Amino acid sequence: MQTANVPPQSTLFDWAIATASLWLGAGIFVDAWYHFHNDVETFFEPAHGLLYAGLLAAFVFTGLALAHYHHNGYPWLRALPAGYEATLAGLALCLAGGVGDMIKHTLWGFEEGFDALLSPTHLLIGAGMFFICAGPIRAAQARAPRTLAGQLPMLIAAASLLELLHWGTQFIFLSEAARMNAPLAPASSPHDVLTLLTLAYYKQGIGLLAVLVQSLLLAGFALYLKRRFALAVGGLTLFMLLGNIFIAGAHSNDVGQFAAVLAASAACGIVGDVMRAGYAFAFAVPAVYWSVYLAVLAATMGGIWWTPDVTAGSILFAGLVGAFLNVLCTADSRLAN
Secondary structure, three states: OOOOOOOOOOHHHHHHHHHHHHHHHHHHHHHHHHHHHOOOOOOOOHHHHHHHHHHHHHHHHHHHHHHHHHHOOOOHHHOOOOOOHHHHHHHHHHHHHHHHHHHHHHHHOOOOOHHHHOOHHHHHHHHHHHHHHHHHHHHHHHHOOOOHHHHHHHHHHHHHHHHHHHHHOHHHOOOOOEHHHOOOOHHHOHHHHHHHHHHHHHHHHHHHHHHHHHHHHHHHHHHHHHHHHOOOOOHHHHHHHHHHHHHHHHHOOOHHHHHHHHHHHHHHHHHHHOOOOOHHHHHHHHHHHHHHHHHHHHHHOOOEOOOHHHHHHHHHHHHHHHHHHHHHHOOOHHHOO
């Protein structure tokens, strides 16, 4: 009987959990879109069903793997391939959060706005999903696949992780820089100058916060994936597209917004694919993303309301965020010991 070692890596199981991860990443934003466009009065509604079906798939895939490997002689506590202890922990968190969420909604109804985002049961479910998605990434660390085909389960799971982080920061995903989203100019209402100036200041601040946070996410993931897995050509582009498409679909109120996110994701992924990880790479990935994003917004939505200084400065700011992040994650052999 096997007692000391965990089961060998399984490509089939990697794909199973990666598929469940993508299902969860898509389901959480379909659920968000449904809540944006419908009055939800019951826990048992279609979008919740899609989301929890993805979670059920993760439970089924993991349960089958546990039964299979236990039948082959591995003890229950070590009956999954290396890296998937995170997935098992995530399933337990999601189960606790899902049951709590159903009880909470049944007794007190449904939250809106930031109440929904920061609901403890929602956060518990989100944390569980994060751990589920981490399984294929941790498994890939053990075997270090070098081909794009071998890296696909890891890339899909990583993109699903990015989507989950977008869910937690969705209020600062879009810059709202399109001209149609411009705040009222103070001159339009002389009696409300102070109020309009304050609103314009905060709207600009939220846009710049989106640049900062999304640049950290994009550069952080890109640096990690490029360095840890020696990504095959095309890997980063696929990651960027999958990692941004669901939130873009849920939050875009115009085709131009959606196109801007997809074009920017493809552009920064392609640029990142042809560059080696380093300062130039860390600068280019977020800088290219925001350059293309703002350019497509300007071309498809009647221009942008940001001033030239803010526009150019935001792109430079994004690149510097990536470069500064690279400083912190670059090892220096001279500091060893």
